[in-house]
Amino acid sequence: MRADEVRSLLIAVREGRISPDEAVASLRRLPVDDLGFAQLDTHRELRQGLPETIYAEHKTPAQTVAIAERLLAGTTGPVLATRVPPDSAAMLVARRPEAIYHPVARVVVVRSESEPAPLGLVAVVSAGTSDQPVAEEAAVVAEACGIKVERVADAGVAGLHRILAARAPLDEADAVIVVAGMEGALPSIIGGLTGAPVVAVPTSVGYGSSFEGLSALLGMLNSCAAGLVVCNIDNGFGAAMFALRLLNRKRA
Template identity: 55%
Template sequence: MDPAKLRELLEQVQSGARSVDDAASALKDLPFADLGYAVVDHHRALRLGVPEVILGQSKTAAQIVGIASELARTGQNVLVSRLDPAKAQEVCTAMPALRYHEMARVATLEQAPIPRLGTRPVAVVSAGTSDLPVSEECAETLRMLGAEVERIYDVGVAGIHRLLHRRQALDATSVIIVIAGMEGALASVMGGLVEGPVIAVPTSVGYGAAFGGLAALLGMLTSCASGVTVVNIDNGFGAAFAAARILRAGARG
């Protein structure tokens, strides 16, 4: 149940096109559905503007199918994150309408219109090809949130001319999400190059002393560029949601 559907239901009751009993029946699933192993939050779209997202990691395929089916039953869109290929095969066999994006490790089902978010695209900027899984997780999440995405990939500081070549495209975006491993320097470069909000995502890409992304995380947190926001290691999903919140706040003025 999202704000548009709730408004439509209330208007039908007001006009007499739908009875109070019918409306009460339609609302019976609010605010949640208890599946035993999960309590599906049907109220989230009303509060946040988007339905609950399913974290596929550590869930069984059967649990994912159960939660996704419950969301789909009420007409909501479905986004499953951190879904590995083996588990995705089981889930998509049970729910053929789901679309699996292997690089992003997400599965999606679009059955309700996704309102456009913002007037300019969000840039997803990655330092290297090894950062693509996190970058695509971010890009697919943004798409499901209604944001247009400008992908600018493999423009790390080891060849900074590649980034500067895309300056015009960067200036046309609203929020910039920077995804980098190693020492995470790309976030500081971007923070000193563009005017808009910059969200940095450290990745677990790098050799020994990168410590699985900790070096990039600390580098981004101690950036010399003012106002760079940092999310957790490999958290492309969280960066996308942060960008969406910025855009929604801007739309409200």
């Protein structure tokens, strides 16, 4: 349930369209919906402004579909699943034809944010083509939550002119998500080029001593660009949620 849904419920009581008892019955379903194998936090969006999202990896297709169906029934907001295996995506799209599967991002968006105007602009910059799955996870999730996204692909530090040629979206963005593997240097470069909040996402892309993203993570944590925020390895979703928190506050 969302804040605007609670507000609408209270207005309906005030205007006599529903009774106080009916409103109490609607609120009584909060904040947990017990499915047996999962307990859905139906109050999360009301508290945090962030939709509860299905992490589909290691869930069965039937579990993913059941959770999605219950979330759809309980909110008018976006419903999405991340790290979705192909068999789960196929079942979810078969059950819900309006669902859209993004195979590169491994994200299924069943319902997007319906706000007519975007919350703001986020630039999603990836250092290399191999970083695209993580960058797309961030971009698709952000778009589903009502954020306008500008993608800048393959702009790593090995060819610095590429990021310098993309200054316009960096200057215009309310926040910048930077996705990089290898040594993870790109967020520091971008942090020195823009005054927008920069969210760095290390990826597990790289050769042996990259230690599956640990090298990039440590490089970003030790950035000399002040105020850089760093997410976990391959966590494009977390970067999108941080951007959503920022923009929700801006809107408030």
